Amino acid sequence: MTCDEVYKKAQFQLLSTMGDGYRHSLPVPLLRDGAVTWAILLCPVRLGGPDGAELKPPTYLATFRATDGELDVMNAVTPQHFAQGDAPDKPLGAFLLPDGMTYDDYLRLRREMFDAADVVVPEYLRKASRPSDDVRQAARRFKANFQQLQEPPLAKYYASLGTDFFGWIDRIQN
Numbered sequence: 001m002t003c004d005e006v007y008k009k010a011q012f013q014l015l016s017t018m019g020d021g022y023r024h025s026l027p028v029p030l031l032r033d034g035a036v037t038w039a040i041l042l043c044p045v046r047l048g049g050p051d052g053a054e055l056k057p058p059t060y061l062a063t064f065r066a067t068d069g070e071l072d073v074m075n076a077v078t079p080q081h082f083a084q085g086d087a088p089d090k091p092l093g094a095f096l097l098p099d100g101m102t103y104d105d106y107l108r109l110r111r112e113m114f115d116a117a118d119v120v121v122p123e124y125l126r127k128a129s130r131p132s133d134d135v136r137q138a139a140r141r142f143k144a145n146f147q148q149l150q151e152p153p154l155a156k157y158y159a160s161l162g163t164d165f166f167g168w169i170d171r172i173q174n
Contacts, residue, residue, distance in 0.1 A: 001069050003027065003114040003121070006038050009069035014062060017074075018042060023055055026110075026150060028162040029121050030063065036125050037063040037072050039161055041154065043092075052096035055153045057086045061161075066121070082160035092153035106149065113145035124168055131172055139169045 001009075007027050014024055025041035042060040045053050061081070062074040079086040086092060097106055119138035123131045131139075143166065150158055159166070 001066065003038070003066075003117040004111065006064055006066060006069040007040075007114065010038065010040055010062070010064045010071070013064075013071055014040070014042065018060070021045065022060075023053065023151070025058070025154060025158070026113075026146060027064075027117075028158060029066075029117065029124060029165050030161075031125065031164065032063070032072075034125075036066040036121055038066060039063050041077075041157060041161065043154065046091075049094055051094035054091045054094045055151060056091055057084065057088055058082070058154075058157055059088070079157075082157050084156060084160070095151040095153055098148065101148075109145045109149055113142050113149065116142035116145070120169070123172075124165060127168070129172070136172055139172060143169050 010027070011024060014022070021044060022042040023045040025043065027038040027040055030037050030039050040062050041058040042062060043058050044056040047053050057079045058077055060074055061077045063072040064070065065072050078088050097103065101109075116138040119135055120142055123135045128135070146158075
């Protein structure tokens with residue numbers, strides 16, 4: 001399945017299971033037992049604040065199989081699982097789309113990021129040390145779009161969760 005297909009299926013499964021009181025993070029690829037899973041953080045959210053959606057630290061981490069988009073594992077987590085000292089019940093901060101970005105822009109950038117992931121993730125699975133120029137370009141596009149789209153209050157959680165993947169992207173750029 002494509003990253004976009006897995007994410008859409010994951011969104012549906014999470015909404016069906018957890019309801020709409022959670023922000024579903026951007027997906028982050030993880031390697032587990034020689035296969036790729038897509039990890040999604042679930043964060044309690046309060047919508048409609050003057051500064052945007054108010055996020056609390058992740059309370060669940062769900063992983064979905066890249067092959068069929070099915071839920072692999074969903075575990076309760078605390079900030080300490082990500083080496084963070086945040087209080088689990090205190091807001092991390094609010095987020096809005098970046099200045100000048102429309103929702104259509106957000107969807108376009110996310111689609112481009114997912115398309116880039118479809119090129120990059122198979123090479124990540126192989127732990128390719130010298131991928132083609134096309135893969136390196138797609139990796140740069142994935143990382144740039146991810147950084148634009150990520151919720152600033154979750155940046156340190158993404159960094160912790162994606163240490164291996166984002167480290168690999170940085171290594172193949174040199």
